[in-house]
Amino acid sequence: MRPRPKKKKYPAASKIKMSPLYPAFLDLKGRKCVIAGGGKVAQRKIGALLKAGAVVWVYSPALTLSLSILKKKGLIRHFPGGCGKRELKGAFLVFAATDRPAENEKIAKMAHGLGLPVNVASGEGKSSFIVPSVARRGPLVLAVSTSGASPAMSRAIRLELEKFYGKEFSGYLKGLSRIRAKALKGKIPPVRRKQLFKRLASGDIIKSIRAGDLVSPEDALADTFLQEIS
Secondary structure (H helix, E strand, O other): OOOOOOOOOOHHHHOOOOOOOOOOOOOOOOOOEEEEOOHHHHHHHHHHHHHHOEEEEEEEOOOOHHHHHHHHHOOOOOEEEOOOEEEHOOOOOEEEEEOOOHHHHHHHHHHHHHOOEEOOOOOOOOOOOOOOOOEOOOOEEEEOOOOOHHHHHHHHHHHHHHHHOOHHHHHHHHHHHHHHHHHHOOOHHHHHHHHHHHHOHHHHHHHHHOOOOOOOOOHHHHHHHHHHOO
């Protein structure tokens, strides 16, 4: 009688360790960001970088039509040559987004060697940072990541969040920013100020915004609060 083959043991999902990521929002205004690649993947990344005010340098022999238009408008700097160490110097962020995995890995190694944060479009484990799936509602930014486990799931969750936090939150938050600035400059005692901020961000307030019953944060304040911050 032949012995039964031993069953392969796979680690439980809970025991599979992934390097924990540190979430952060970066101010890219006026900062040089290097993109290697001129295809659809690079195009998506460039669009987000431009919205953040970054100075985008693109290294690619060819560009998509949309990127060519951005180049003509002077919104990106395009160099048809390759991307080497010299081209990476001075970059705040690096994106390896060519359609050649080997080239992306080469750029990633150079970036790592120079101590530069790099995002690699192909090849897991090569990136030093990943880009989350993002939804914007004015000042409100919802960013979702599955730590690289499933970008598709990140997008699905982000779409779910968009249903709960619509454009109505944009106007309210702009008003809240205005009130917060006045309160911090005023002579309101810290304890009273804390009460103010907490009241304007309560669960009931969120429900009212979502229902369309509340447009401005001033509408949620009693006259005494309004007098204190005016």
